[in-house]
Amino acid sequence: MLILVMLQMLGTMFVFYPQTMTFPATRLIAAATQAPRLLAAGSLRAVMDEIIRAYQEQGGLVFDAQYGPSGKLRQEIESGAKVDVFASASVGHTEALAQQKLLGPSTLFTHNDLCVLARPGLDLRADNLLAMLADPAVRIATSTPVSDPMGDYTWQFFRNADKQLPGFYAAMNAQAIKLSGAHIPAEGERLPYITAFEEDRADAYIMYCTNAVVTRKVLPQLKMVEIAEDLNVRSAYGIAAHAESEQGKRFVQFVLAVAGQAILKKHGFGPC
Known part of the structure; x- marks a missing residue:
């Protein structure tokens, strides 16, 4: 009986000891191959x-x-x-x-610099940019300040423009629709700048000029308007x-x- 118990204990050692030794090696291999x-x-x-x-x-x-x-x-x-x-x-x-x-x-x-994308029917130009954006009837889309620097830069643009057109900052702060920047997008999620126009949720969208170029590749009918250098935020x-x-x-x-x-x-x- 004693011999049988000893054989069982010995068999347990052979079964579990090698398996225990493989765990660290497996983790090291996984870490080494991780991108x-x-x-x-x-x-x-x-x-x-x-x-x-x-x-x-x-x-x-x-x-x-x-x-x-x-x-x-x-x-x-x-x-x-x-x-x-x-x-x-x-x-x-x-x-x-x-x-x-x-x-x-x-x-x-x-x-990067800021630009404005606008739907074709909106007569938005560099020379009427501030007046058009300040129109309460125009739906202005932006990113979200704090969580997205593009939103921070946009609100700085509002402050800059307020020096030329008093009241512009207050109007934009109340009027702007924050359609991006509040969350990390899921894999394969469409760009919010594209869906904003496809779903008719905005008349104009303030964004990086590089984003505007990408968006116009999908929606070439949109108009891209540059913001004057003295108002822009680099x-x-x-x-x-x-x-x-x-x-x-x-x-x-x-x-x-x-x-x-x-x-x-x-x-x-x-x-x-």
Whole structure:
């Protein structure tokens, strides 16, 4: 009987000891094969997808990219989300994360400007822009301040314009319909700038000029009106890698180098 018990104990050791030893190795293999992660502003979707392809063609790894409002993505990182690179539409977000030691150094890597897209029937021009936008009958769509830098830049535009047309800020602050920037879009979700016009929810939409170009590829009938330089707000985009991510650091250097900057310029972004 004693011999039988000893054999059972010995068999248990042989069954469970090797299995226990395999768990750490499995986790290490999974970690080693996991793609590096990029979080980036929604306005960077097309350009970053192309930069990732170019980076891969030059021997870099493919990045798992997620796009959304920069303020929301920053909150995810502050809540513990793991990321190798964060590319924000506001350099303030990457600088804040660097100060918290959640990312490495922040670098300004490109610029963008605001434009207005309007439905064909709206007689919107550069010379009547403020008066038309201030018309209570015109439905003005915007992004959401705080959660999306595009919303922050838009409200700064309202403040700038108020100096030329007193009361403009108050009118826009009450009248603007926040149709984007409040949440991180689901995979495959259509751009809110497109659906706003397709579903007749807006007469004019204030957005980045690069977003306007993308939207007009789908809806070419829309009119694109530039905002005067003295009223416009030039956005400053920031990028930063995690301090312990070598792949992240390499990708940031690629974005800052000639090839990455050329792709940004091709998509309408300004030089860093």
